Each structure stands twice: as C-alpha cells, then as structure tokens.
Amino acid sequence: MRRWLSLALLLTTVLSPLPLQAAAMTQAEVRQLLSEQPAQRARFEQEKQVAGLSQPLRASGELLLVRSKGLWWHQQAPFDLALSLTDQRMSQRVGQGRAEVIDNPQLLEFSKMLLALFGSNEQALARYFDLDFQSGEQGWALTLTPLASPLDKVFAKLTLSGREQLDKLSIADRQGDETRIHFSRWQAVTLPLPPEQEAYFAR
Numbered sequence: 001m002r003r004w005l006s007l008a009l010l011l012t013t014v015l016s017p018l019p020l021q022a023a024a025m026t027q028a029e030v031r032q033l034l035s036e037q038p039a040q041r042a043r044f045e046q047e048k049q050v051a052g053l054s055q056p057l058r059a060s061g062e063l064l065l066v067r068s069k070g071l072w073w074h075q076q077a078p079f080d081l082a083l084s085l086t087d088q089r090m091s092q093r094v095g096q097g098r099a100e101v102i103d104n105p106q107l108l109e110f111s112k113m114l115l116a117l118f119g120s121n122e123q124a125l126a127r128y129f130d131l132d133f134q135s136g137e138q139g140w141a142l143t144l145t146p147l148a149s150p151l152d153k154v155f156a157k158l159t160l161s162g163r164e165q166l167d168k169l170s171i172a173d174r175q176g177d178e179t180r181i182h183f184s185r186w187q188a189v190t191l192p193l194p195p196e197q198e199a200y201f202a203r
Helices: 002-015 027-035 105-118 122-128 195-201
Strands: 039-049 057-066 070-077 081-085 090-094 129-136 139-146 155-162 166-173 178-188
Touching: 027 129, 027 139, 057 195, 070 105, 070 195, 081 105, 081 195, 090 105, 105 122, 122 129, 122 139
Parallel strands: none
Antiparallel strands: 039 057, 039 178, 057 070, 070 081, 081 090, 129 139, 139 155, 155 166, 166 178
16 A cells, blocks of 8 residues: 555655746846836845955845835844935935945945936946846846046946846956845835835935
C-alpha cells in the first residue's frame, strides 16, 4: 500500500502542469508599468559595498513618489534622514530637526536626474545617459551609462531591474564602490495627499 501511495505521489508530481514562463517585456511595456500610477509608496533596503570594508553599509526606510510633485526619500535606519526632491529644489532633514534647502546647482541637477529615474521619464533620462534595455523570462533590466559631466565623473553605470515592478537599483561609482537598493511593498497612493505629506514637497 505504501508503495502505491509513493507511486501516486510521483505521478502527481510528474503530471502536474509546469508553471508558465513569463514572456519578455518590451521597453514600452516596462515604461507603462512603472509610470501608470500617479503616486506610489514603497520600502527600500540599501547596501553599499565600500572598497576596503569587509561589511557593506546598510540602510533602510520608505519612499513616496508623486509624479506631479517629486520624491520623498525617508531613511529610518541606521539613523533618521529625510530627503525631499522636486524639479525646483532639494532639501534635507536630519532627525526631528528643520528641513534645510541644499543650495547647490550640481546637486539640483542630480535631483532632476533622480526624478527622471524614478519617474521613468525616458526622454529626460536620455539627456543624461546612454540607455541599454534587456528583457527575458527572468525579468527586465535597464542599464544607464552617463554621457557627460558631472554624472560621468561620479557614476560608472546605474542599472534598474525587476519583473512586475521596479525591484532593484544598482549603482556602480567611479571609486569602485557599489550600492544596491532593493524595493518592496509598492502601493498606490490616493491623491490628494494629506496635509502632512503635502508638506514634504512644499516649495
């Protein structure tokens, strides 16, 4: 009897339908996927491997992306740090302190690049990078190689990858360090934002 049960289990395993493999996505499909929601939030886990250090530097937190306003990046560990990025300004708040505007033209340009990156604005990204898109059954990847200064002095390349959403951002810099940011729990956000969140993007 036990032998028959084992045979039945084997046949069930062998004859079970194989999982369907995901079809490769086109670049247009990925762009639509990443930009279809006007506002989203997510969690992030960040690791930075610094040359000379045996252990990576780790950070984690949450982000809020509102395509008509900007990006709010809230690091919660190892310490509290919030960055607010819009097309007009970049501000920073440490802990419970006051937000301070970062008045630096190069950093503002960097802020615009990040907004284009997270906003899947391909036209804007093409101003800063050479774009190389790859897609297969295991997912898609978009590699960005900086075209001009100052970005090409800082970054060797940036790679966004995922399947049904943006799962990972890898950043290789010119110092030989690499930052890997993993995203999870993407959720659509209802607009308009509550007043306390609107304040993240106040001009």
